[in-house]
Amino acid sequence: MVKFERFTLENGLRVLVHEDDTTPMAVLNILYDVGARDENPEQTGFAHLFEHLMFGGSVNIPAYDEPLQRVGGENNAFTSNDMTNYYITLPAVNLETAFWLESDRMLSLAFSEKSLEVQRNVVCEEFKQRYLNQPYGDVWLKLRPLVYQKHPYQWATIGKELSHVENAKIEDVKAFFKKHYNPQNAIMVVGGAIKFAEVKKMAEKWFGPIEAGEKYKRNLPQEPIQKEEVKSTINADVPSNAIYKVFKMPGKMEEGYPATDLISDILSQGKSSRLYQNLVQQNPVFSDINSYNYGSIDTGMFVIEGRLLPGIKVEEADELIWKELEHLKALPVFEDELIKVKNKYESAKEFEEMSLLDKAMNLAFYELFGDANLVNTDKENYLKVTATEIQAQAQTLFNREGATTLYYLAN
Amino acid sequence: MLDRNIAPDFKQIEEVTFIHAKKHVLANKIPVFVGNAGEQDLVRIEFIFQNTSWQLDKPLMPSVTNSMLTEGTHSLSSAQIASKIDYYGAFFQPEYSYDHSSLTLYSLNKYVGDTLPLIKEMLTGSIFPQKELETYLRNQKQKLKIALEKNSVVAKRLFTETLFGDSLYGYPNQLEDYDNVKRENLLAYYQKVYHPANCTIVISGKIDDSVLKLVADLFGNWSSTEEVTEFKVSFKSSDQKLHYIEKQDALQSAIRIGIPLVNRTHPDFIGLQILNTALGGYFGSRLMNNIREDKGYTYGIGSGIASLQHAGYFFISTEVGVDVTPQTLTEIEKEVNLLKTELIGEDELGLIRNYLMGSLLGSLENAFSHADKFKNLYFFGLDYSYYDRYIETIKSISPEELMRLANQYWDYDSFYKIIVGKM
Numbered sequence: 028m029v030k031f032e033r034f035t036l037e038n039g040l041r042v043l044v045h046e047d048d049t050t051p052m053a054v055l056n057i058l059y060d061v062g063a064r065d066e067n068p069e070q071t072g073f074a075h076l077f078e079h080l081m082f083g084g085s086v087n088i089p090a091y092d093e094p095l096q097r098v099g100g101e102n103n104a105f106t107s108n109d110m111t112n113y114y115i116t117l118p119a120v121n122l123e124t125a126f127w128l129e130s131d132r133m134l135s136l137a138f139s140e141k142s143l144e145v146q147r148n149v150v151c152e153e154f155k156q157r158y159l160n161q162p163y164g165d166v167w168l169k170l171r172p173l174v175y176q177k178h179p180y181q182w183a184t185i186g187k188e189l190s191h192v193e194n195a196k197i198e199d200v201k202a203f204f205k206k207h208y209n210p211q212n213a214i215m216v217v218g219g220a221i222k223f224a225e226v227k228k229m230a231e232k233w234f235g236p237i238e239a240g241e242k243y244k245r246n247l248p249q250e251p252i253q254k255e256e257v258k259s260t261i262n263a264d265v266p267s268n269a270i271y272k273v274f275k276m277p278g279k280m281e282e283g284y285p286a287t288d289l290i291s292d293i294l295s296q297g298k299s300s301r302l303y304q305n306l307v308q309q310n311p312v313f314s315d316i317n318s319y320n321y322g323s324i325d326t327g328m329f330v331i332e333g334r335l336l337p338g339i340k341v342e343e344a345d346e347l348i349w350k351e352l353e354h355l356k357a358l359p360v361f362e363d364e365l366i367k368v369k370n371k372y373e374s375a376k377e378f379e380e381m382s383l384l385d386k387a388m389n390l391a392f393y394e395l396f397g398d399a400n401l402v403n404t405d406k407e408n409y410l411k412v413t414a415t416e417i418q419a420q421a422q423t424l425f426n427r428e429g430a431t432t433l434y435y436l437a438n
Numbered sequence: 439m440l441d442r443n444i445a446p447d448f449k450q451i452e453e454v455t456f457i458h459a460k461k462h463v464l465a466n467k468i469p470v471f472v473g474n475a476g477e478q479d480l481v482r483i484e485f486i487f488q489n490t491s492w493q494l495d496k497p498l499m500p501s502v503t504n505s506m507l508t509e510g511t512h513s514l515s516s517a518q519i520a521s522k523i524d525y526y527g528a529f530f531q532p533e534y535s536y537d538h539s540s541l542t543l544y545s546l547n548k549y550v551g552d553t554l555p556l557i558k559e560m561l562t563g564s565i566f567p568q569k570e571l572e573t574y575l576r577n578q579k580q581k582l583k584i585a586l587e588k589n590s591v592v593a594k595r596l597f598t599e600t601l602f603g604d605s606l607y608g609y610p611n612q613l614e615d616y617d618n619v620k621r622e623n624l625l626a627y628y629q630k631v632y633h634p635a636n637c638t639i640v641i642s643g644k645i646d647d648s649v650l651k652l653v654a655d656l657f658g659n660w661s662s663t664e665e666v667t668e669f670k671v672s673f674k675s676s677d678q679k680l681h682y683i684e685k686q687d688a689l690q691s692a693i694r695i696g697i698p699l700v701n702r703t704h705p706d707f708i709g710l711q712i713l714n715t716a717l718g719g720y721f722g723s724r725l726m727n728n729i730r731e732d733k734g735y736t737y738g739i740g741s742g743i744a745s746l747q748h749a750g751y752f753f754i755s756t757e758v759g760v761d762v763t764p765q766t767l768t769e770i771e772k773e774v775n776l777l778k779t780e781l782i783g784e785d786e787l788g789l790i791r792n793y794l795m796g797s798l799l800g801s802l803e804n805a806f807s808h809a810d811k812f813k814n815l816y817f818f819g820l821d822y823s824y825y826d827r828y829i830e831t832i833k834s835i836s837p838e839e840l841m842r843l844a845n846q847y848w849d850y851d852s853f854y855k856i857i858v859g860k861m
Contacts, residue, residue: 087442098448099796123446148734266583299521312579374527
């Protein structure tokens, strides 16, 4: 159970406070409701590049990291297709420094040309390191556009191509800031050895004077239902053949999400799971096979990816995956199997609560999904899923015409 | 009026509280260390065994034995073990590191009575079934093939081999090694290493007497047939300082630079950690500031010091664009030498002191992390006064002392340099 209180500043900034006196530390987490899905298709990778620029100095504070380290703090951030999240961990006695730093960069950035130039390079190196310079690294750059015809999930957060990042201009940076980085589009969570009243006072002092800005109204093209199977093949210098199979699935807070999430656990969580038992252990076809989903807010991706053992035909391996999926459609899962994945889900949540930062982030995520209190109640949506619902969900998900399959083959 | 140009006042961290692990001893002399803390009804129980054998002709024996603990016992198959553990929402994790082989259970307190007996099964009745062994070896070999396509992996392997030769610390597993693993060798290694006289148990989380009693009942009468023999790791570093592996199609070069170094038991170790922090140990370090934040050559660069029981090492690691590989090497050399020739300023040192104190405080987040701190001491024969010294050194070390350490331990020409990529 994660207890929290909330208030909203006049400028629209939502603040959640989680008191936890078992630690001497505090966390300040700010989530901005902007991700790669909000980018212009001709300027992809921008939300993520922007995240880097948020560390390049703000209007009154030339350097962001240095003053924070000086008070014993650390920070980082990440960008996804749905959101951009920044977090600070520091000794609770020095919490005000976090307020000072975060409020100044919400107020305005320094917009330094030097910072833009350097971070363009840094992001290009990140692009190479994570997506280009390793085996299978580019798979999502290739797969996303096959899966999504209309929705901006068709590009990865790093961007479609290096040139989009290389061509970013300071005017674009300013416009992006104005559009997305204001109190109305942000959710702040403060947690740790702090008191609600004290947080409220600091929030009013540092964030209160920031102008509300304009509320960004999201209007994204929704993805139509897929009516035809998509198949594609890539040949590259990789050590073994691989299959990637994607099905469209409900968004994070939509009907059917928990059942779908549990299906991926039944298929591939641990050594007692179906894909491991049947396609790695008993009938060795894959060296490695996994199913997972992206937890996206809009229509998401349910993924099965496997690396084939030498000498196995890729089409045959593909059919063996289908056989497992058909099995889920034809028969309800065993009661024990369902209890197992539910228990595992429940205890994983319990372990998460050992980490202050995880708790703070989860509050912010769920607030974005609709209500922070879902952090405590979403569990019920998982625990009530029945074997019949799993079967029905499998029937909805796993159809040939809704499948996108990529064969990633060794040269 | 709010003046945003002025930083709020802040406090120095003066005190850090460690939850000391409490020692118990089982009837068969297994030491059990208990770190009791936390709100969640969770417990972590670690069974840690010293690596006490290294045979170059059977290099995979220690690591494969460890991974195979979960693959079948006299009464349970791999799938049965996994589903039982999963059924109770527990996790288990075999782990093989330079000095230890361990098996760890994470469990809800209410189910420890159901989950801990499974750990006992694995530690006392593993049979290393042939079919599961073949599956494991086949898959690991495939994984290694893929890993070897990554320049950073190739550089890391070559680095440890260059420093530590073909010893337990240095030997890089080869693909063909996976074809030569014999079940009977694993059984022999299992006998030799996984027994009470070679075992330490560390329990952390919300612990009550019932957990301790359960551990005592299950493991207290486990008998040893083996003695623990003295084991040393000896190694010879490469004669060649520079190792360059060219990859024609590389977009980035992976760089690793470093040397063997003293470990945590040495009086200079803490000072060296502070020196390392300045060079590449945190986001604001000199290497990050220069090579990422000023020049944009890389997504990240860092340096670190690793403490092993029989050695230690210092390393710098990065991946940089192929076109800027030579420039990066020049800048790294420059930054290392600057710490030898110019005193570190009070401003920077003050920041590092505060940063390290905050990061120590933050690293003690829960019962598990307190137990990890304990292990850092115990396996090096140290006690909690080490952390008093650690804090004292952070607060008081002088720029002159840091310069002395840089001159005593760092000589760029004698560093081993591994470059995998293109330049």
